[in-house]
Amino acid sequence: MRIGPVPQNPWECLGLWTDRVPTPILETFHGLLVARSLMAACRFGLLDALAEAPRTPEEVAQECGCQPEPTRRLLAVLTSLGYCRFEADRVRLTPLARRWLLASSPTSLRDYVIFRYREWEFVEGLEEHLRTGRPMVESSRMDRESWGLYQRGMRAVSRLGAPEVARRTPVPASPRRLLDIGGGHGALAAAFCRRHPGLTAQVLDLPEAVEHAAPLLAEEGLGDRVSHWPGDVFQEDLGEDRYDVILMANFLHHFPEPTCRDLVGRAARALRPGGVLACVDFFRPEDGHSNNQMVTLMHLYFAMTSGSATWTAREVAGWQRDAALLPHCPSRLRRAPGASIQAATRL
Ligand SMILES: C[S@@+](CC[C@H](N)C(=O)[O-])C[C@H]1O[C@@H](n2cnc3c(N)ncnc32)[C@H](O)[C@@H]1O
Numbered sequence: 438m439r440i441g442p443v444p445q446n447p448w449e450c451l452g453l454w455t456d457r458v459p460t461p462i463l464e465t466f467h468g469l470l471v472a473r474s475l476m477a478a479c480r481f482g483l484l485d486a487l488a489e490a491p492r493t494p495e496e497v498a499q500e501c502g503c504q505p506e507p508t509r510r511l512l513a514v515l516t517s518l519g520y521c522r523f524e525a526d527r528v529r530l531t532p533l534a535r536r537w538l539l540a541s542s543p544t545s546l547r548d549y550v551i552f553r554y555r556e557w558e559f560v561e562g563l564e565e566h567l568r569t570g571r572p573m574v575e576s577s578r579m580d581r582e583s584w585g586l587y588q589r590g591m592r593a594v595s596r597l598g599a600p601e602v603a604r605r606t607p608v609p610a611s612p613r614r615l616l617d618i619g620g621g622h623g624a625l626a627a628a629f630c631r632r633h634p635g636l637t638a639q640v641l642d643l644p645e646a647v648e649h650a651a652p653l654l655a656e657e658g659l660g661d662r663v664s665h666w667p668g669d670v671f672q673e674d675l676g677e678d679r680y681d682v683i684l685m686a687n688f689l690h691h692f693p694e695p696t697c698r699d700l701v702g703r704a705a706r707a708l709r710p711g712g713v714l715a716c717v718d719f720f721r722p723e724d725g726h727s728n729n730q731m732v733t734l735m736h737l738y739f740a741m742t743s744g745s746a747t748w749t750a751r752e753v754a755g756w757q758r759d760a761a762l763l764p765h766c767p768s769r770l771r772r773a774p775g776a777s778i779q780a781a782t783r784l
Contacts, residue, residue: 439730552590572744592622598773599628612681705760757781
């Protein structure tokens with residue numbers, strides 16, 4: 438999947454094929470404004486204001502505390518993007534907006550989109566990163582509001598793939614204890630507990646994350662079957678022979694190679710014989726200079742924000758093998774495009 442110009446008539450098709458379309462205009466001016474329009478619509482609740490029934494832009498503006506004319510223009514942008522439709526003087530939501538952007542949708546990405554305000558600040562660091570090679574933002578520098586946005590944003594995107602990860606991870610029979618390292622909101626651990634009735638889970642994450650993740654975990658409705666373990670995984674004792682399943686989802690891409698290797702080793706020792714370590718991530722293809730837009734963007738992003746990288750599944754499997762685990766073949770997730778599970782079993 439990629440973003441890019443979509444021709445709307447045969448002349449534009451021809452222009453694209455012959456490199457006559459000025460794509461940098463679309464990818465910068467349009468790209469910036471499309472992203473920011475969606476972010477503002479979510480932040481001000483423009484789409485949620487249309488959830489019950491079609492309304493005029495003036496009614497939407499009044500409910501959202503906005504000015505009528507800018508609201509009309511923003512709704513026109515959202516119409517051009519396929520999220521709503523003008524019908525006479527009223528605006529109606531499309532199924533696309535209902536599925537992905539309404540706060541009440543089970544597949545809502547609204548919080549994820551609002552977290553992009555924080556990302557907006559991150560990407561301003563790209564030029565400095567290019568000049569110095571240093572990562573621009575460390576998570577420890579986030580303020581309280583950003584931690585809340587981060588946890589809600591990650592939950593929104595993780596929930597999409599969580600049932601599939603729980604279904605496709607090769608866990609041992611009748612698993613009893615799961616540890617989710619850097620599990621934040623706990624949506625993944627909760628999906629495993631729903632699938633395996635005898636399972637209880639601990640979600641290990643930094644105290645500042647847990648402060649905001651705790652109410653989200655409570656919303657999973659699993660009571661004390663899933664609990665938080667506030668702490669820094671690099672300081673905590675993970676123990677030995679304790680867990681049937683250990684998860685590291687969207688975690689290893691935050692750390693340098695020796696740190697990842699060491700952590701995989703500690704996780705391996707914390708598994709019981711037959712237990713499984715599942716690393717879920719956007720793995721970089723082996724061919725290096727891939728033309729996969731999502732992969733190349735992620736690889737740049739994690740260098741810029743965390744001083745790390747997207748790893749290849751083979752690299753992660755190598756750390757697992759060095760930790761005396763038996764790696765499985767990576768399995769691609771269908772519900773989370775670009776992401777895979779790299780699992781390994783302790784013999
Ligand atoms: C990208 S999020 C992934 C959250 C979740 N696993 C998911 O897939 O949605 C990374 C998480 O790792 C946590 N984290 C970062 N450093 C950590 C550390 N040293 N110890 C424990 N958790 C950490 C962050 O607070 C954050 O919740």
